[in-house]
Amino acid sequence: MDIRPIHTEADYKATLDEISALMEADPDWGTPEGDRLDILATLVQTYEAKHAPIDPPDPVEAIKFRMEQSGLSVKDLEPLIGKSNRVYEILNRKRPLTLPMIRRLHRHLGIPAEVLIAETVTR
Template sequence: MNAHIDIKHLLPAWEQFRTTTNIAPIRDEAHYARMSAMLDALLDETQGDENHPAMDLVEIVGDLIEDYEAAHHPLPETTGVQALKFLMEQHGLKQSELAEIGSQGVVSEILTGKRELNIRQVRALSQRFGVSATTFV
């Protein structure tokens, strides 16, 4: 297999691609906003079809956005209880509606920090909300 890369042909193609698409490492908020809009449009186009020809582009743009966000918009560290409270709020749930982790009293003790989530409860919450179990650990 020939690993030779013809830079003389690559650079003009890259420059045309970069100029046409604006896809490049994100350096400021305006470019971040454009790349986020592009990712939304690409996701609408691909409709989750892993075989869509634009899926590689989705991955590249997503990686550029992720890199920028990690450097400029880091997420604060959250506890499992904070994550649970957030998910309950987002889903409009009351303590009594989390029967898979225990009675309303058990849920209350977990939310106030008087009781820790056990592995069974973590698995149940992970499955219910469709998030990684590490969200609650």
């Protein structure tokens, strides 16, 4: 099993091509092909974390995304945030989330707490 670290963009693309081919073959875990796929995927994750990190989403955008994804309205957020005017203030960045709001949003909507505690630009 000849596996090398990913150092360049060419290495990265070649590794992605090999991962794609291995995934199409659908190897069983624990086989040499399955082990190779697992190792290559780990190498790609490490390379991407170093060269193309993904910033967490803005808290307000995360809430809006979850609303859209789940078909929620402002009225649906009232038990989690407060009266509709408070929900609009949050969604329009006029007011920051409070810790109790963050806890309820995390618990009921499944938005990661680390996303919700990130700073948001208030106006």
